[in-house]
Amino acid sequence: MPWNLTGTYLETCNCDVVCPCTTSGLTAPADHERCQVTFAFHVDSGNVDDVDVSDRNVAIFVDGPQVMSEGGWQVALYVDASADDAQAQALGNVFSGQAGGPMAGLAPLIGEVLGVERVPIDYRDDGRRHAVRVGDAIDIEIEDQVAPQFGEDGPVMHLTGLFHPVNSTLTVARSTRARAEGVYGRSFDFTGGNGHAAPFTWSD
Numbered sequence: 231m232p233w234n235l236t237g238t239y240l241e242t243c244n245c246d247v248v249c250p251c252t253t254s255g256l257t258a259p260a261d262h263e264r265c266q267v268t269f270a271f272h273v274d275s276g277n278v279d280d281v282d283v284s285d286r287n288v289a290i291f292v293d294g295p296q297v298m299s300e301g302g303w304q305v306a307l308y309v310d311a312s313a314d315d316a317q318a319q320a321l322g323n324v325f326s327g328q329a330g331g332p333m334a335g336l337a338p339l340i341g342e343v344l345g346v347e348r349v350p351i352d353y354r355d356d357g358r359r360h361a362v363r364v365g366d367a368i369d370i371e372i373e374d375q376v377a378p379q380f381g382e383d384g385p386v387m388h389l390t391g392l393f394h395p396v397n398s399t400l401t402v403a404r405s406t407r408a409r410a411e412g413v414y415g416r417s418f419d420f421t422g423g424n425g426h427a428a429p430f431t432w433s434d
Contacts, residue, residue: 231329233320234433235276235283239396240353240360242370242405242425243267248389249424252400255393256298265294266418268370268410269396270362271325271430272353278320278329286310286317287351288325289364291413294339302341306414308364311350318348330434332395344414358386359406360427368410372425374401389426397428 243249244266250258251265269290276283289308295301307326309318323329327337349365361371374386387402394400403425411417 231279231323232434233276233278233324233329235273235324236431237271237273237276238355238427238429239269239271240362240370240372240425240427241267241269242372242408242420242423244418244420245424247404247424248402251298252392252394252426253389259296260298263296265292265296265298266416267292268368270353270364270370272355278324281316281320283313283317283320286313286321287353288321289351289362289368290325291368293416298339301339303339304342304344305340306344307346308351309346309348311348313348322346331432336395366411367413369407370405371407372403372405372427374403374427396430400426400428403427
């Protein structure tokens with residue numbers, strides 16, 4: 231099944247800035263007993279087996295062990311409610327890893343799929359701020375960090391040379407809002423924690 235996607239992404243987790251998982255290729259212990267992370271994606275343009283999935287959003291919630299590479303992840307997948315049946319199936323195949331590509335490398339780490347839902351997903355990029363609202367369950371905003379000596383318009387900090395499924399270069403960001411209620415029995419407020427954002431270009 232040939233496919234290609236181009237867009238932007240954000241993530242935030244319950245680790246402090248900067249997350250040990252990100253900088254160690256998932257091999258260093260997270261800052262807390264469990265690693266709970268949300269990834270959100272906006273597809274600017276994309277085609278999956280002749281299905282146009284442009285301007286659609288996807289979010290993934292992961293509850294994993296302190297050392298993420300040990301596997302046994304519990305995962306929930308949220309697909310944009312504005313997607314029709316063909317688009318939802320196509321996006322589900324790519325972001326679950328069933329269609330190959332970067333997410334397929336993470337699939338062996340998944341121990342349990344908590345659920346797959348189609349919900350309204352509002353994703354926004356606004357300069358250094360990136361935000362997503364996933365139905366009534368998840369509400370996140372992160373802000374890319376700039377050294378205070380450079381002022382508000384200074385260069386954004388980046389991590390480079392990473393082993394990461396989205397991009398080898400991510401911004402260093404902090405969540406200004408990171409709350410969830412009723413995510414398969416989980417509720418949290420990780421405001422002030424780690425965040426990242428980046429463009430992505432995937433194909434298979």
